[in-house]
Amino acid sequence: MSWLIALHAIVLREALRFTRQRGRFIAALVRPLVWLIVFAAGFRAALGLSITPPYETYITYDIYIVPGLCGMIVLFNGMQSSLSLVYDREMGSMRLLLTSPLPRWWLLVCRLIASTVISALQVYTFLGIAAVYGITFPPLGYVAVLPALLIAGLMLGALGLALSSTISQLENFAGVMNFVIFPMFFLSSALYPLWKMAESSELLHDICAVNPFTHAVEMIRFALYAQANLPALGWTLLAGVILLALALWGYDPARGLLRRKG
Amino acid sequence: MKLLLPLLLLPCAAMAEEIWVTNEKDNTISVIDVATLSVTRTIETGERPRGITFSHDYSRVYICASDSDTVQVMDPETGQILHNLPSGEDPEQFVLHPDDRHLYIANENDAITTVVDTETRTVIAQIDVGIEPEGMAVSPDGQMVITTSETTNMAHWIDTETRQIIANTLVDARPRHAEFAAHGAELWVSAEIGGTVSVFDTGSKAEKAKIGFAIKGVHPDRIQPVGFEFTDDEQTAFVALGPSNHVAVVNAQTYEVEEYILVGRRVWHMAFNSDKSLLFTTNGVSGDVTVIDVASRKPLKTIKVGRFPWGAALRP
Numbered sequence: 001m002s003w004l005i006a007l008h009a010i011v012l013r014e015a016l017r018f019t020r021q022r023g024r025f026i027a028a029l030v031r032p033l034v035w036l037i038v039f040a041a042g043f044r045a046a047l048g049l050s051i052t053p054p055y056e057t058y059i060t061y062d063i064y065i066v067p068g069l070c071g072m073i074v075l076f077n078g079m080q081s082s083l084s085l086v087y088d089r090e091m092g093s094m095r096l097l098l099t100s101p102l103p104r105w106w107l108l109v110c111r112l113i114a115s116t117v118i119s120a121l122q123v124y125t126f127l128g129i130a131a132v133y134g135i136t137f138p139p140l141g142y143v144a145v146l147p148a149l150l151i152a153g154l155m156l157g158a159l160g161l162a163l164s165s166t167i168s169q170l171e172n173f174a175g176v177m178n179f180v181i182f183p184m185f186f187l188s189s190a191l192y193p194l195w196k197m198a199e200s201s202e203l204l205h206d207i208c209a210v211n212p213f214t215h216a217v218e219m220i221r222f223a224l225y226a227q228a229n230l231p232a233l234g235w236t237l238l239a240g241v242i243l244l245a246l247a248l249w250g251y252d253p254a255r256g257l258l259r260r261k262g
Numbered sequence: 263m264k265l266l267l268p269l270l271l272l273p274c275a276a277m278a279e280e281i282w283v284t285n286e287k288d289n290t291i292s293v294i295d296v297a298t299l300s301v302t303r304t305i306e307t308g309e310r311p312r313g314i315t316f317s318h319d320y321s322r323v324y325i326c327a328s329d330s331d332t333v334q335v336m337d338p339e340t341g342q343i344l345h346n347l348p349s350g351e352d353p354e355q356f357v358l359h360p361d362d363r364h365l366y367i368a369n370e371n372d373a374i375t376t377v378v379d380t381e382t383r384t385v386i387a388q389i390d391v392g393i394e395p396e397g398m399a400v401s402p403d404g405q406m407v408i409t410t411s412e413t414t415n416m417a418h419w420i421d422t423e424t425r426q427i428i429a430n431t432l433v434d435a436r437p438r439h440a441e442f443a444a445h446g447a448e449l450w451v452s453a454e455i456g457g458t459v460s461v462f463d464t465g466s467k468a469e470k471a472k473i474g475f476a477i478k479g480v481h482p483d484r485i486q487p488v489g490f491e492f493t494d495d496e497q498t499a500f501v502a503l504g505p506s507n508h509v510a511v512v513n514a515q516t517y518e519v520e521e522y523i524l525v526g527r528r529v530w531h532m533a534f535n536s537d538k539s540l541l542f543t544t545n546g547v548s549g550d551v552t553v554i555d556v557a558s559r560k561p562l563k564t565i566k567v568g569r570f571p572w573g574a575a576l577r578p
Contacts, residue, residue: 057563
């Protein structure tokens with residue numbers, strides 16, 4: 001029971017924090033919308049040369065990019081969540097949280113769940129705006145995408161968590177942005193299909209193919225068309241488990257990086 | 263049981279609705295099953311098959327084998343060529359007269375429209391038309407046949423009784439396709455380079471409307487109207503716009519373009535299924551056929567066929 005109380009408290013805290021920071025909510029939506037409305041507009045006619053699953057016919061670029069932008073929301077939110085962990089640590093509220101009698105791994109998983117729920121809310125808001133803009137998916141896709149968003153959210157949240165265990169100061173977060181978020185986003189299938197990457201460079205294609213974010217995006221893309229992409233699901237789950245293990249190790253005071261960093 | 267089996271299979275075979283697509287570069291026909299939206303058969307033809315049409319009882323299919331300089335007659339059940347018809351040189355497109363007997367064939371290289379009797383298998387007339395004839399249409403009452411000539415930029419009105427041209431009307435550059443509409447009261451002609459579809463009053467033969475096209479983000483030069491088809495009520499026309507990779511949906515009453523649908527590359531001709539709920543467009547450069555849901559005006563699926571699909575015809 002106390003486990004659920006902890007989960008409720010942590011999710012509520014994150015949700016309150018999120019809703020009170022209206023600027024953060026708007027910023028989280030503006031970023032993908034700029035990509036959709038400004039960036040994708042220029043490439044409207046550029047795609048449509050080859051049909052790859054789950055698509056069954058030619059599509060415009062703005063339709064292609066939407067699942068990638070859903071992934072972008074989840075990715076940025078995972079990082080934002082890790083940023084707030086660093087902040088919590090600096091402000092001392094982390095210490096308070098970790099003194100709870102509940103196992104540390106559970107407290108960290110609660111944090112992950114909280115950030116994932118918020119990501120899903122943001123994605124649904126974004127999909128609503130995209131629908132108004134004229135980009136819609138099959139009705140079942142909007143339901144099927146929820147588990148995909150949760151799995152992707154947990155995996156990317158675990159990545160943020162693992163990273164945050166190595167960052168001792170808030171200022172270092174800019175480095176995370178440059179060295180983790182951007183390469184992860186650009187070296188994925190979020191903006192271009194993998195076959196398009198292979199046209200320019202096989203190496204780029206191979207890097208994209210092993211990037212767990214690519215698999216998270218493909219899982220979301222298929223789910224939006226009410227289809228399951230089992231390899232993508234498998235890779236996302238595997239990456240999630242490894243990253244979570246790393247995060248838990250990182251936050252273990254006996255062995256983790258936290259101790260060494262003081 | 264041996265006797266029963268063919269009887270059981272027969273109704274299924276008869277019910278399976280198909281779209282037949284000629285592949286210009288592969289010298290084949292791809293047969294698409296309408297129920298499964300997949301290619302079920304590929305049939306060899308003569309060289310460079312383009313125009314394709316079925317006899318009224320669907321027991322024969324006529325194919326313009328342009329580079330073989332013949333019109334082939336095929337048994338659609340077996341895919342066997344029954345015989346070749348004399349067609350004149352380089353037959354590109356044709357139209358079957360409502361009498362189900364006479365084929366009017368455009369001979370692109372000879373500036374001639376050839377009339378062939380499919381029963382006696384003889385040429386019964388050759389009519390001089392403009393340079394590079396292509397588009398062919400016949401009025402619902404069978405009294406008038408239209409040939410459009412690509413280089414002369416004209417629609418030639420041929421009286422089917424006298425087999426003489428009775429009028430010529432100018433259209434925009436490179437007319438490709440013609441169809442009668444409004445129960446024969448209108449003639450629509452697409453002009454590929456002109457980028458327009460002209461609508462003529464068949465009584466006065468005067469132009470009554472001209473439809474232009476503009477697609478956001480697509481250069482006007484790439485918008486080249488070619489084939490088009492009407493819905494059953496003749497309220498709506500679907501116009502293939504060539505290398506713009508779009509099909510336009512035109513209100514046939516107001517002549518306004520209502521929508522553009524993204525399809526494959528260099529969309530050329532099209533055919534409906536029997537209840538006209540689905541439209542199949544041939545996409546030459548991408549070598550596929552896009553299936554459009556007519557009610558929602560959304561592309562459903564794109565099916566790979568042979569190289570450079572050109573014509574399409576329904577076999578119910």
